[in-house]
Amino acid sequence: MGANTNVVYINRIAFIITTKCTLSCSHCLHLNSRYVSRAVFEKDKLLNDVGRLMAAVDTVGGVHVMGGEALLHPELPGIISALLQEEKIGHVGLTTNGTVLPDESLLAALKHPKAEVYLSGYSTVPNTGKWIDILRQSGVSYHTGAAKKWVDAGGIELRNRKADELKSMYSQCLYRECVTLLDGRLFVCPRNANAVNQGVIPFDLSGGVDLRKEKINTLRDEISHMLFDTEYLACCDRCDYILPSGEQRQISRAT
Ligand code: SF4
């Protein structure tokens, strides 16, 4: 993300349209396997959130539609098509773990120069090869091959770190670049977003912006404040994605 005094540019937005998932990966950075109750968010509300966000910012490099598993949302093609029509959005990605195969309506929506599919490429998901065949035949752009190693961000319990340790973590963490839109609220970091959505961290302590409650004329300033003035997140004290020393604990990918 970047800005001068006049421009609010967000490089990437993770757009969570459902918390349902077909897998339960033990080291999911999004904390997905911790959900007790899962939701499929209403398309109209999701697109209204996007509309308010677009009114407040200048440009978004890419919006990445995801879950959970995004293909569990019954209105996924319509959501993709609507995002592709937003002039301020540079490209629209669909992230999938590959367990559910696409139907014709989804392929039709994805066959667009601004659309791309990101296949997680888990070795235990047999449909990955079928997905690639279908995307090639349909002329849809895609990427596959997630990193073979994951980072162990640990549990969600408090670590009781000092402020200077949390600032050091946050300043070095790539996930502060991953702005996340979840159920009408915009956050820095998908782990932070899901921790709030699960009630682990109060929204007031998350540094997030409520797109549905914030007045439209103050939204731009609030988003700018979140992007550029945050020193660390309360969630960084519940996370080992990057340690205060800058080290990361690498582990084998869960699937
Ligand atoms: S498939 Fe993705 S969202 Fe689902 S549990 Fe695994 S890492 Fe998390």
Ligand code: SF4
């Ligand atoms: S260190 Fe902070 S910003 Fe990075 S993943 Fe963890 S909670 Fe998110």
